[in-house]
Every structure is written in C-alpha cells, then in structure tokens.
Amino acid sequence: MAKIKAGIIGCGAIGRVIAGAVKKDLSGVVELVGVSDIDVKKAEGLLADTNIKASILGRGELIAKCDLLIEAASGEVSHEIADEALEAGKDIIVMSTGGLLGKPDLFKKAGLKGAKIYLPSGAVSGLDGVKSAMAAGVDSVTLTTRKPPKGLDGAPYIIEKKIDLGSLKGETVIFDGTAEEAVKGFPKNVNVSATLSLCGLGPARTRVRIITSPDFKSNSHEIEVKGDFGQLKAVTQNVPMPTNPKTSYLAALSAIATLRNAVSSALIGN
Ligand SMILES: NC(=O)c1ccc[n+]([C@@H]2O[C@H](COP(=O)([O-])OP(=O)(O)OC[C@H]3O[C@@H](n4cnc5c(N)ncnc54)[C@H](O)[C@@H]3O)[C@@H](O)[C@H]2O)c1
DSSP, rough: OOEEEEEEEEHHHHHHHHHHHHHSSSTEEEEEEEEEOSHHHHHHHHHHHTTOOEOOOOHHHHHHHHHHEEEEEEETTTHHHHHHHHHHOOEEEEEEEETTTOOOOHHHHHHHHTTOOOOOOOOSSSSHHHHHHHTOOOOEEEEEEEGGGGTTTTOOHHHHHHHOGGGGGEEEEEEEEEEEHHHHTTTTTTHHHHHHHHHOTTTEEEEEEEETTTTOOSEEEEEEEETTTTTEEEEEEEEETEEEEEEEHHHHHHHHHHHHHHHHHHHOOO
C-alpha cells in the first residue's frame, strides 16, 4: 500500500508530538511531506527536533502536496484551513475544533468533495459512549472541566468579567453555560466541549461547567450523559504538556490515534 502523504499545519506542542510519532511508529504508512507555521522558526524547530526531512511550505502549497492535512494551529483559523483543504478534496484532522462550531457548510463540503473531516477526541475519554448513546434518545450531556488558574489565564471570558484568578480561594465555578458560549469565552481551553457537542446534542444543548482552584495541579474533564441507554460518567485526569500548559498530553496522543485510524483497515471501537 502506498504511504499516505501527510502535512502538519501548526508546529507547536501538538504538532511536534504528532511529527515524532510519524517518525518513530508510523513511518511505514505515513510520509510527512511538509509542515507549515506562521512562525517559520517553529517549523524549523519541529524538523530539527524530530530529525525529519520535509519541506517548510505555505498553507496552499502544503495542501496541494498532501493527501491528509493535520491542523494543530489555532481556533481562529481552523475553519479557513479546513475549508481550503476540503475544497481541494483533501482529508483533514482538526485539533482546534472550537473553530468549527457554527460552520455546518464545512461538513456539507466534505460530503460533496468526497473528503473526510476527522475530529480527535482530544483530552477526553467517553466520546465512544456518547456516539453510541446518540443512536437512541439522549436527555442531557454535561462536561465539567477542572483546570488550575494558569490554564485559564488570558481567556476572553476571564478578561471580560474582570475575574482575578490570583485571588481565588478554594474551588470556584468560573463558568456554567452552553458549549457554544464556552468556546467563545475560552477558545484555547475547551476544544473538548466543541468536540463533545458535535458528536452529541449540539453546541446549544451541551452544558459546560468550568471549575478552578489554586489547589488544582492538572486538567481534568468529566463527561456525564443521561439517555435511553442509561447513564455514563467518564473522568479523565490529564497531564499538561510541558511546552504548553493549556494543552493536555492526551490531546496530542488522540491525534496520533486518529492518524492510525485513518491508515488502518480495521477500526476498533465505534
Ligand atoms: N481538541 C482538543 O481537545 C485540543 C486540546 C488541546 C489543544 N487543542 C488546540 O490545538 C491547537 C494546537 O495546540 P498546541 O498546544 O499545539 O498549541 P501551540 O500554541 O503550542 O502551537 C500552535 C502553533 O500553531 C502556530 N500557528 C498559530 N496560528 C497559525 C496560523 N494561522 N497558521 C499556521 N500556524 C499557526 C503557532 O505559531 C504555533 O507554533 C490549538 O488551537 C489548541 O487550542 C485542541
């Protein structure tokens, strides 16, 4: 079987882990043909650290050269990148899933172009159960995210509400709303709420609670679903990436698992 030609756009914490896995474990089935980043030093650093020989390309050139594009850049541009890749008939793995909310045309375009959009589970477990549950009636889907204050620093919601994260004592519910609102208020922190909503009840009917405490040392996500199937509760206690404390290591590993699915002839789990 010919190798899949992959390209990575966004050479930060997640992009580097994916490139490392391609080099170490997936080189028999995936060829990294190029990488792209608005900061060329990040692209150079990724290639140097992983010892991969690939081209540093602009977005358009990278899309033209690959069969499968991996987006690990930013929620501000993920929909544009996905749109450009799908227009060219290329498959895409999107990490910045928050940027895809309210863009149903992208999913239609994938169908029309015969291309695939892959959204990795990211930093949560339990999406398999949510998808199975959706085959019958689902009453409620709730995500409770716990993060240390520094993991929420700089979020538009925190700035807008003038929340002084440094002065909080004990556990505080910072946010309680829909996934749609959570993605606007915390675009770099809760991509998982976007992914959960897209495979479940949708952004307007998925409840998200964000809790912080100076005592929290790592990120955790708890998904609770009630429906005809019964009840589901999935808790994931994450280790943050040393290179980006806002990102959990499992998120990068989920992209590797998705890449494996894309090149596998047998898919285990739904
Ligand atoms: N789906 C999930 O569960 C999940 C979990 C964690 C992070 N994420 C998202 O994945 C993305 C990558 O995360 P990360 O931790 O690697 O971030 P990072 O900040 O470490 O790296 C992002 C890289 O993308 C580059 N970049 C930014 N805008 C770009 C653009 N317009 N074009 C090309 N490159 C651009 C930056 O220069 C940087 O090198 C982020 O959007 C993050 O919010 C998703």
